[in-house]
Amino acid sequence: MKEEKELTFEQAMEQLEQIVEKLEEGDVPLEKAIQYFQEGMLLSKICHEKLTHAERQMDLILKDNGQLEPFEIQEEE
Numbered sequence: 001m002k003e004e005k006e007l008t009f010e011q012a013m014e015q016l017e018q019i020v021e022k023l024e025e026g027d028v029p030l031e032k033a034i035q036y037f038q039e040g041m042l043l044s045k046i047c048h049e050k051l052t053h054a055e056r057q058m059d060l061i062l063k064d065n066g067q068l069e070p071f072e073i074q075e076e077e
Contacts, residue, residue, distance in 0.1 A: 009050040016043040 007015075019040045022028060028036065 007046060009047060009054075012043045012046045012050070016040055016047065019043070 019036045023033060023036055023040075
């Protein structure tokens with residue numbers, strides 16, 4: 001597995017989904033299931049940390065002018 005710093009949120013989620021699929025198949029040997037579970041927990045932690053970081057960035061964007069305002073994405077017309 002790639003190091004945490006190299007993974008994007010989307011890559012971590014994709015790997016986590018693949019692990020969940022493998023574990024749901026049910027025919028994984030116990031030792032391999034434990035390894036998958038550990039990798040899944042690490043990926044889950046990475047995703048949580050990246051989401052927390054994104055939330056902090058959004059807070060900074062919202063507080064940039066000293067006011068809390070809804071963040072709206074300008075769509076092209």
